[in-house]
Structure formats: structure tokens, C-alpha cells
Amino acid sequence: MQKKRFKAEKAYRNIEFLNSPDARVIRLISEFLEPMRRLRRLGIRDTIVFFGSARIKPQSDAEKHLRALQRQSSKKAKNSRKLAQLIESARTDVSMSRYYEDAVRLSKMLTIWSKKFVQKNRLVVCSGGGPGIMEAANRGAMLAKGKSIGMNISLPFEQYSNPYIPDELNFEFHYFFMRKLWFVYLSKALVMFPGGFGTFDELFEVLTLLQTRKLKKKVTVVLYGREYWRQMVNFENLVKLRLISPEDMGLFKFADTPREAFDLLVRDLKRNYPVETASKAG
Numbered sequence: 001m002q003k004k005r006f007k008a009e010k011a012y013r014n015i016e017f018l019n020s021p022d023a024r025v026i027r028l029i030s031e032f033l034e035p036m037r038r039l040r041r042l043g044i045r046d047t048i049v050f051f052g053s054a055r056i057k058p059q060s061d062a063e064k065h066l067r068a069l070q071r072q073s074s075k076k077a078k079n080s081r082k083l084a085q086l087i088e089s090a091r092t093d094v095s096m097s098r099y100y101e102d103a104v105r106l107s108k109m110l111t112i113w114s115k116k117f118v119q120k121n122r123l124v125v126c127s128g129g130g131p132g133i134m135e136a137a138n139r140g141a142m143l144a145k146g147k148s149i150g151m152n153i154s155l156p157f158e159q160y161s162n163p164y165i166p167d168e169l170n171f172e173f174h175y176f177f178m179r180k181l182w183f184v185y186l187s188k189a190l191v192m193f194p195g196g197f198g199t200f201d202e203l204f205e206v207l208t209l210l211q212t213r214k215l216k217k218k219v220t221v222v223l224y225g226r227e228y229w230r231q232m233v234n235f236e237n238l239v240k241l242r243l244i245s246p247e248d249m250g251l252f253k254f255a256d257t258p259r260e261a262f263d264l265l266v267r268d269l270k271r272n273y274p275v276e277t278a279s280k281a282g
Contacts, residue, residue, distance in 0.1 A: 031178040035151075035171055039186070042168060045119075046273070047126040047149060047186040048110055048265065050103060051202050052133025052193030052224075059097040066090040099193050099225060100136045105258040106191065106224075107140025107148070113266060115146055118276045123188060123269065124149060128179075129161045129170065133193045138164035151179050180205060188273055189220040189265050192252075194228045210251050211244075220268040221252040222261050229254065 125141040127134035129150030141148035150165035173179035209215035255261035
């Protein structure tokens with residue numbers, strides 16, 4: 001009786017191999033090629049990227065949480081120290097929530113503007129895909145009945161994609177650097193809202209690329225919230241200490257309102273990347 005011949009599994013179907021350290025290069029290439037293929041099919045040419053904290057809440061949510069804590073406090077004759085701290089933190093959340101609302105408004109304004117272009121899918125709003133400022137950016141685009149992109153990252157504590165991203169433009173990355181490559185690769189402008197380590201990482205990587213001219217295209221960088229950014233980073237002192245050049249201060253601009261940011265972005269984008277609008281074409 002003839003022995004049944006063994007048929008080996010093809011390497012590209014071997015899940016154990018594809019998830020192994022030996023196949024890391026394949027996974028890296030996949031995180032470049034799959035988004036490229038999808039974006040090309042959808043005709044996405046360039047983006048306006050929103051960065052900012054995942055922890056900033058919508059104003060209604062922050063105010064609701066604060067009211068709940070205050071009601072809890074009023075029912076107790078003796079307020080615990082922990083509850084007092086929670087109330088103070090909730091007040092901070094309410095104060096910071098204005099950035100969420102501003103990001104929604106700015107994204108909506110930019111999406112309405114970009115929808116007037118003759119060429120479709122130009123200067124599409126893009127975010128990191130998660131909650132907070134990222135959610136606000138995608139939400140604003142959805143309110144304007146436009147598309148937006150979410151480039152989420154898998155984290156140990158599970159950052160899920162926000163519900164305002166179209167399925168076809170919802171990306172999930174494993175590698176931070178590949179995700180950042182896609183942020184910058186398509187961007188014509190970036191808006192930096194208040195944030196923590198991740199936002200600082202993204203901001204200074206972009207500024208380094210611009211400063212060293214590794215990024216040769218013209219990219220407008222708007223730091224949203226002048227008071228916040230000047231408290232966090234003393235840019236003028238970096239110049240004074242000769243750690244950056246005075247010219248480096250021109251790599252970014254400040255804005256404090258959605259209208260101010262919108263006007264800065266549209267002015268630069270019209271100058272650097274002229275696009276034909278439907279009104280002009282008609």
C-alpha cells in the first residue's frame with residue numbers, strides 16, 4: 001500500500017511563523033503595504049492630522065461626572081479626603097474638556113471646507129483613532145458628513161477605536177513607528193492639542209524632521225492652546241540657551257480658538273497646496 005505523501009504548509013499560511021520574531025520584517029512591511037493599498041483604493045491623497053490626549057473628555061461627560069461626585073459629597077456629613085480629591089480631578093476634567101469641544105468644531109470646519117474641492121478625498125482629517133482628542137477629530141468630520149481616518153495602536157490596556165471612524169478607514173497598528181510614519185507621510189498639516197507623553201513624542205519627532213529637513217514638503221504645525229504649550233515647553237529659553245535656532249520658532253504656530261486655527265491652516269494650505277474648489281470650477 002502506497003504511503004500517503006505529506007504536503008507541507010506554505011510559509012505565508014503558517015500563522016505560528018508569521019507571529020514569530022523571525023517574521024517581524026514581514027509584519028513591518030504589512031503595516032506599510034496594507035494601509036497604502038487601502039488608502040490608494042479609496043483615493044486618499046493627503047491629510048490634516050490631529051494629535052492630543054486620549055484622556056480629555058467630552059464636556060457633557062466631564063460635567064455629568066462632576067455633578068455626580070458633588071451630589072455624593074453633599075449627602076455625607078464628613079467628606080472624605082479621597083472624595084475631595086476626586087472632585088478636584090473632575091473639575092480639572094471639566095476645564096480641559098473645552099479642548100475636546102474645540103477639536104470637534106475645528107475638524108468639522110476643515111471637513112466642510114475640504115468637501116468643496118473638485119478633487120475628492122483631499123486633506124482628510126486623520127487621528128490616532130482612540131478616545132479623547134482623537135475621538136473629537138473623527139466626530140467633527142462625521143458631523144460634517146465627511147470621511148476621516150483613524151490610525152489606532154494596540155496597547156496592553158486596550159485602546160479601542162472610537163465609533164466615529166468609517167470601517168474602511170479604520171486602521172490598527174502594532175508598531176508605533178509605522179503608525180507615526182503614516183501620520184507624517186500623508187500629512188500637509190498637523191494640529192497639536194494638549195496631551196501627555198505620546199503627544200510630546202509626536203510633536204518633537206515632527207519638529208525634528210522639519211528642523212533637519214528630512215521632511216522636505218511644507219507642513220503647517222499648529223500648537224493649539226498657547227497657554228498650555230508655553231507652560232509645558234519654554235521654547236524661548238531653548239533659543240536663549242542656543243539649543244535651537246531663532247529660525248526654529250517658525251516651524252510652528254499657536255492658536256487658541258477653532259476659528260484662529262482654521263484661518264492659519266487654510267491660509268497655509270491654499271498657499272502651499274492650491275486646490276480647485278467647486279465654486280471656481282463651476
